[in-house]
Amino acid sequence: MALEVLTRQTDNGVSVIAPTGRLDVAGAPALKDAISEVVKDGPPRVVIDMGGVSFVDSTGLGSVISALKQIRGGQGELRLAAPNQQVRVVLELTTLDRVFPYYATVEDALTGF
């Protein structure tokens, strides 16, 4: 399943990017494009809603690292929400769980953001 990415804005200006499908070597460019659009508009606060991501590979993970670098470079902040078991395993295996704070739900990620 090709990755589809929807972006919405909350009332207090946080961008919620919601990819759906496999975030892998085929799908990663779509997430990168969505992040680039958000970063263009100034210091971004971004939640990536991983709830619709069924599977992640190292290239998909690379696109999230790219997002983090772009967003922090623009003085913004990134939070990950709702990763499934496979995504959490990959984050832990690569020790990137130390870099990305992730939250159980989008609502949790938006709290105090």
Place this chain on the structure above:
Amino acid sequence: MPSPAFSRLGSNQEPFEFHATFAHLEEGLSILHKSVDALRDATGRRFGDRPLMLFETALAEIGGNVLTHGRPPGTKRPIEFDLRCDDGTVVALLSDSGPPAHAHLSNQMPSHTSEAGRGIAMARRLLDELGYERDGEVNRWRLVKKL
């Protein structure tokens, strides 16, 4: 054209076999994931079964590399893929016509800021065995995990 075929031979004690050829990235990745779905069904494992999920993650890493680098321009030979599970051990074989991959086999996990270069290091950690050999002009990969 892909040519996936699998055999479910009647009971969980009998070998599971799946074979496919493919040439394109999204098509190939979909077939790899479908092969694991078929294995899950054939062995009666639940969705989220950890050993199978770890194997699928490794298969997608090596499969993604093979699909990305294994068909240089002008290559006619498709990617060959075989999956077999027997006596609780799953073995995947992938072959491609890409350049030799010896130099990448010992890749270590890169720094947190690196956007690439984790695939083989991840696969090594996820599998019981990651085999590679150069056979003439062909790369042959062997992935083994006890489920």
